[in-house]
Amino acid sequence: MEITRTAVADTAAVLAPRGRLDLVTASRLRAEIAATVAEGRPRVVVDLEGVTFVDSSGLGALIAGLKVARDAGGELRIANAGKQAVTVLSITRLDRVLRQYPSVDEALAGF
């Protein structure tokens, strides 16, 4: 799974994975978030525009990323979640923990 990272200002970054976020690919996202935070960018927006599918492993990677970001004084937010992602986020009530935004700009604006 390809993940594009775009640095924003001094302490933020946008990560854009492409494809499915599932058992096989979740660990890559987890590692990419950890690396982004470790490099001094704990304000992370995960852009789900190019993500076709999220399962429980994908949710786990997002939660792990949220904790890493918060431990470093930052936050993790989601943008452009598709129908299937919104479905699993709301069913698991993680939509209360992982804040979703309709666009990357709006997600960044809150930081």
Added chain:
Amino acid sequence: MRFESTADETALDRLHELLAAFWESQPSVMPDDRIRLETVLSEVVGNVVAHGTRPDGTKPHVSVALAASDDEVWADVSDDGDAPPAHEHGLPDALEESGRGLWIAHEVADRLDHSRSDGGDNLWHVVIQRR
């Protein structure tokens, strides 16, 4: 429509390819119903990949069969690996990184039954009522 595979990292790719082909053959199935079946099957097959490895280290075989009627889409999944993890009864805490897979599957499916065959295979029957 069905596929059989070794339950390794490619099994989920095969599953999604099968699902794409299935939807092409069943164009009247609504997007929300498709999302629900895909979500449940990804968790069930994902569990076989994650937990089904036998004590001797070999990976099980998994097969998935899909079918549809006017009222339902359903799937039968079988694998010859280890028994699945005990059914997670409740949703874990929000900040838990794992333990949601089967809970999601049970929550999303209209029916999700598990049994073991006489030969020791795991059998899952998934039903999605078409809305």
